[in-house]
Amino acid sequence: MSRTIGLLTDFGLDDPYVGQMKGVLAIHAPESYVIDVSHGVSPFCIAQGAFFLAAAMNHFPENTIFITVVDPGVGSGRKIIGAEFNERIVIAPDNGILELAESQFTGTMIVTDLSETAGKMSSSSTFHGRDLFAPLAAEIASGTSLENLGPKFPLRNLVRKGIQKPVWKNDEVKVIVLHKDRFGNLILNIPDKQIMPERMCISREKCNVCCVKRVSCYTELEDMSIGLLAGSQGFYELALKRGSASEMLGVEPEDTLILKWSGQCEKG
Structure with a gap:
C-alpha cells in the first residue's frame, strides 16, 4: 500500500x-x-x-x-x-x-x-x-x-491557542499575524470570506498607520500605503506596494495587530 x-x-x-x-x-x-x-x-x-x-x-x-x-x-x-x-x-x-x-x-x-x-x-x-x-x-x-x-x-x-479566532468589537478587530511571506506581506487570521470595511487604520504599540485601504489586487495598492486584500491562501493579508509591510510595521508571525474603522487615525 x-x-x-x-x-x-x-x-x-x-x-x-x-x-x-x-x-x-x-x-x-x-x-x-x-x-x-x-x-x-x-x-x-x-x-x-x-x-x-x-x-x-x-x-x-x-x-x-x-x-x-x-x-x-x-x-x-x-x-x-x-x-x-x-x-x-x-x-x-x-x-x-x-x-x-x-x-x-x-x-x-x-x-x-x-x-x-x-x-x-x-x-x-x-x-x-x-x-x-x-x-x-x-x-x-x-x-x-x-x-x-x-x-x-x-x-x-485538545490544546488550543485561539489563533483561529480574531477578537471582534464594534469598531475594531484584534488579529494575529500567521505568516510573513518573502515579499513582506502579512497574512492575518481573518478568513477571506469575512466582509471588511473599505478603510481602516492599524493600531499597534509604537505604531499607528492611517487609512489602510481594502483592495482587490496588488496593483490597486497606493504608493507607500498598506492595503488589505484577500490573498490566495484563504485569509486576508496586509501588503505594501513593491515593499515590505512587515518591515514598515515591525511585525513578525505571532504578533498581534488591531484594525480600527471608526474615529481618526494619526500617522505615527
Whole structure:
C-alpha cells in the first residue's frame, strides 16, 4: 500500500534533520511519495505552522499523511496525536497546530492519541520527528489503521491557542499575524470570506498607520500605503506596494495587530 506523505517542519535545510526523516520513510514506507510542504516555518512558531498546514491540505491527494513537526515541547509530556480529516491524516504534537485546519474542515475531525504507541519506540529526547513521527506515518502508510495505534482523544481536551479566532468589537478587530511571506506581506487570521470595511487604520504599540485601504489586487495598492486584500491562501493579508509591510510595521508571525474603522487615525 502506498500513500502520499507531506512533511511540514521548522527544521530548515541547513541541518541533516529533514534528510534523516526522509531516510526513515524510505526504509519503512518505500512506496510512498514524499512531498515537502515546507521546512521554513519560523522556529517554534505554532501559528505559522498551523497556517502552512491549513493552506496546504486541500491541495494534496485525499489520502495524504501529513507529518507536522513544529514542536517546542519535544521530549516533554505533550501528547502525539493523529487527526483524521476524512481520508487525510495529520500526525502532530498536541500544541494547537491543528486549530486552523480544524476550523476550515466541514466535517468532524477525529483524533487518536498515539502517545502510548510512540512511547514503546526507541527515541531520542530531542528528535521525535525522525524517531517517532516518521515511523508512525510509515506504519499508517503501510496499512495500519489509527484505531490500532491508540485510543480516541476527546476534542475538548485538545490544546488550543485561539489563533483561529480574531477578537471582534464594534469598531475594531484584534488579529494575529500567521505568516510573513518573502515579499513582506502579512497574512492575518481573518478568513477571506469575512466582509471588511473599505478603510481602516492599524493600531499597534509604537505604531499607528492611517487609512489602510481594502483592495482587490496588488496593483490597486497606493504608493507607500498598506492595503488589505484577500490573498490566495484563504485569509486576508496586509501588503505594501513593491515593499515590505512587515518591515514598515515591525511585525513578525505571532504578533498581534488591531484594525480600527471608526474615529481618526494619526500617522505615527
